[in-house]
Amino acid sequence: MSDLESLETDLIAKIDGAADAGALEDVRVAALGKKGVVSERMKTLGKMSPEERKEMGPALNGLKTRIGEAIDAKKLALEEAALDARLATEKVDVTLPVRPERKGRIHPVSQVTEEIVAIFSAMGFDVAEGPDIEDDFYNFTALNFPEDHPAREMHDTFFFEPKEDGSRRLLRTHTSPVQIRTMMQQKPPIRIIIPGRVYRCDSDQTHTPVFHQVEGLVIDRESHMGHLKGTLEAFAKTYFEVDSVKTRFRPHFFPFTEPSAEMDIGYERVGNEIRIGQGDDWMEILGCGMVHPNVLKNCGLDPDEYQGFAWGMGVDRLAMLKYGIPDLRDFFAADARWLEHYGFDPLDQPNLAVGLSR
Ligand code: DAH
DSSP states (O other), X not given: OOHHHHHHHHHHHHHHHOOSHHHHHHHHHHHHSTTSHHHHHHHGGGGSOHHHHHHHHHHHHHHHHHHHHHHHHHHHHHHXXXXXXXXXXXXOOTTSOOOGGGOOOBXXXXXXXXXXXXXXXXXXXXXXXXXXXXXXXXXXXXXXXOTTOTHHHHSOOOBOOOOTTSOOEEEOSSSTHHHHHHHHHSOSOEEEEEEEEEEOSOOBTTBOSEEEEEEEEEEESSOOHHHHHHHHHHHHHHHHTOSOOOEEEEEEEETTEEEEEEEEEEEEEETTEEXXXXXXXXXXXXXXXXXXXXXXXXXXXXXXXXXXEEEEEEHHHHHHHHHTOOOGGGGGSOOHHHHHHHOBOTTOOOBTTTBSOO
C-alpha cells in the first residue's frame, strides 16, 4: 500500500469512528485544517520537480476531495441519528386518554362568540376583524361623531400619549371602526359580523375596562329596517334556543345610524331564574339602525346607490344572560375554579345542526 493510500485508509477509519459532531470536527481539522496532514502534504507540492508534481498533484487533490466528501456524509449521518434519537425520546402517545383533571375549559366569552358566529354564518355573514389600537378617524370621525361633540365623551376612551402632530391613538371603544375599514376596502354587497375586544375607562359590577362586542353590517342596494328586525329577531330566537322571543325596538341615538334603535327582549323572573323570551319585563340587548348617509360617504360609497343596516351587541352580557353568570368582573379574574364551573368542554363546538349548547 502506498503512503497516500494508507493515509487515506487511516483518515476514513477515523471519520467512520467519530461518535459525534465534535469528534468529527476534530478529525476534519487534523486532516484538512491549516496544519492538517493533508494540507501539509499539499504544501510540499511546491518543492517537487515538475514530473513529481504532475503525479502527486492529482493524487493529493483526489485525496482531499474524498476526505471532504466522507466528512460531509458522516456529518449528515450523525445529524440524522441525532434527530432520530431526539424524536424517540420526545415520542407522545396521542391515543392516550386525556386525564380528566388536566382537561382545560373554554371561556364563556369564547364559547358565546363561537355560538354567535355559527348563527350568522348560517345566514350568510362573513367574519371580519380589525386592530384593537385605532386612531380617531376610524373610531369616531368616519363614524360621523362631530369634532368636540359630547358623544365622544360618552365613550370613556383610553387615549395614548399624543404624537408630535397632536393626534392621539386610542384603544377602540367599540367594534364599529371595523365597519369603516371594511367599507373602504370592499365593494357592496357586504354582509359581515365583527367579533372583538373593546375598551372603556369604566369599572363596576356591570362594567369592565375591557369587554367584547359583536358588530354586524349589511350594505347593499335595498336592505331596510324590516330586514334588520328580521335578522335580529331570528338571531335572538336561535341564540337563546327558544321557539319565540318578544322583541321591542326603542328609538335611540347613535351618530353612525339614522334612524337608530335599541332592541329589547322580553323576559320574566321566576324565583332566582331569568326566563328569556316571554314575560312583561324588557331588557336591552343591542344597539342598531340604518347606516347614516354620512358614514357611507366617508367610506366613498354613494348613499343614493347604497344603503344598509348595522348593530352592535355585548358578548359578555349575552353570555351572562344565557348561562346565568351573575358578575361581569369574574369573567376577567382568571380564577380556575370559576372557569371550571362556567367554562365549556373543548369538544363542545357550537353548531346549529346538533344544537348550540348541549
Ligand atoms: N357602537 C355602539 C356602542 O358601542 C353599538 C352600536 C349601535 C353599533 C348601533 C352599531 C349600531 O353598529 O348600528 O355603543
